[in-house]
Amino acid sequence: MLSKIDAQKFNTLIEINTLVNSNYRDVRPLLARILESATRLCGGEASSMLLVDRERQELQFEVAAGSKSQEVRRFTVKMGEGIVGWVAQHNKSIIVNDVPNDKRHLNAGSNQKEYPSSTMIAVPMRIKDECMGVIEVINKQEKAAFTQEDLEWLEIFANQAALAIVNTKSIEQARSEIRILQDRLDSNKGFHTMITTSPVILEKIDMIDQVAKTDSSVLILGESGVGKELFAEQIHLRSPRSRAPFIRVNCAALPEGLLESELFGHVKGAFTNAVANRQGRFEMANGGTIFLDEIGDLPLALQAKLLRVIQERTFEKVGSDTTVTVNVRILAATNKDIEALVEKGEFRSDLYYRLNVLPLYIPPLRQRPEDIPELAKFFLAKFMGETKKQFDGFSGEAMEAMLTYSWPGNIRELENCIERACVLGKNKLIQREDLFLKTGSGMVEAESGDRDLKTAINAFKTQFIRKVLEENNWNQTETAKALDIQRTYLSKLIKDLHILNPKE
DSSP, X not given: OOSSOOHHHHHHHHHHHHHHTSOOSOOHHHHXXXXXXXXXXXTXXXXXXXXXXXXXXXXXXXXXXXXXXXXXXTOEEETTSHHHHHHHHHTOOEEESOGGGOHHHHTSOGGGGSSOOSOEEEEEEEETTEEEEEEEEEEEGGGOOOOHHHHHHHHHHXXXXXXXXXXXXXXXXXXXXXXXHHHHHHHHHOOOOOOOOOHHHHHHHHHHHHHHTSOOOEEEEOOTTSOHHHHHHHHHHTSTTTTSOEEEEETTTSOHHHHHHHHHOBOTTSSTTOOSOBOOHHHHTTTSEEEEETXXXXXXXXXXXXXXXXXHXXXXXBTOXXXXXXXXXEEEEESSOHHHHHHHTSSOHHHHHHHTTEEEEOOOGGGOTTHHHHHHHHHHHHHHHHHTOOOOEEOHHHHHHHHHSOOTTHHHHHHHHHHHHHHHOOSSEEOHHHHOOBOTTSSBOOOGGGOOHHHHHHHHHHHHHHXXXXXXXXXXXXXXXXXXXXXXXHHHHHHHTTOOOTTO
């Protein structure tokens, strides 16, 4: 045991112990702090922390301190290789004060000889008596030899590092379980209400009844805000999988570096901060349905992996060679022109054909005005509850304005409009001016009596040009031909009138 407690070392130990028992997300800065403290208190020049990968039977440099810390992080050490590998394999601490002549060092791989060592101390990081990693400190300062006291202090810090990893693993596992439960809660209770009286939408719902009975992939197409997720929900709810999870993933909302792990999961040690195994969304959806929104934003590198899941129902987690099999129905949605992306080479044609087995196009709100009154009433009731305000409905002018507006943002824009009206409205009826509907020029629309001839002409131009653009799929060259004007003049009109393509 330590013969005399050094005040500086004891205070450092207390400080590290407090940090270990705190609630933190990123364990690497804490491990680096532990390693730095251990190196300083043992009087070493450099140090490393390596974690054991049981599946690969090797140690991976996790944290390093010293002049060559960046170089050593890319190395791995096999179990039993060199002094560090010997410590991991035998689960024993060791002091080596003549490293160049130690037979274990001589048998080490070339990567362990990159940093010249004369003295070394190495101890295992243990969890329930099992070695999960090794801390090594090399080259005692002033060419002195490492002592038994150094070894005992380093063992204490190794235990602190092991505890930090265990705590982080437990926290990550708890967060993962909470996320799974939340997704399953959403799958049972988080569905939206379908509001429609439009014949075209009722026809789509009849189609959904047929589509839902199969396990084929469905590609839902339509402008942003049109309600594609609601149709995905209805497919799931009307399917034999309705009691199983419905898992949603927005492919555009997640950074590319995290998306693969989010979809397929990862194993401990797959990358920095991967301190525990993690389920991906496909595993969460096993037996049920996964909805991949904004599929047009899926990176090409992941498209091949998704294609394999569709074809074979198998994948590997990030950092693992073990194949995972799932039984999942895939629904996808996009507001982009997928065929154009395929032509540009930005979306795999084979994946497109696999997803597009049962295409479902959702028309924009302006093509189904019958839904506007019912949706407006539904959103009004919702936001009256949230704002604690009471309205008797909409004025005739307000309803007329909503019925004649083009709604480039579709149902999402209508919902935001009603919410804003509930917040700002001061009368018993929602008035036209409360809606703050925008014209093509981007300005708040004026009352009919206040509109001059120039404003009326611009409003007509905006609506007419937008209509022809829509008929020509927003192709400006074809639209200019239909309008019998120069393409450059059309571009100028689009810019001057602030006509926005809702697909962009």
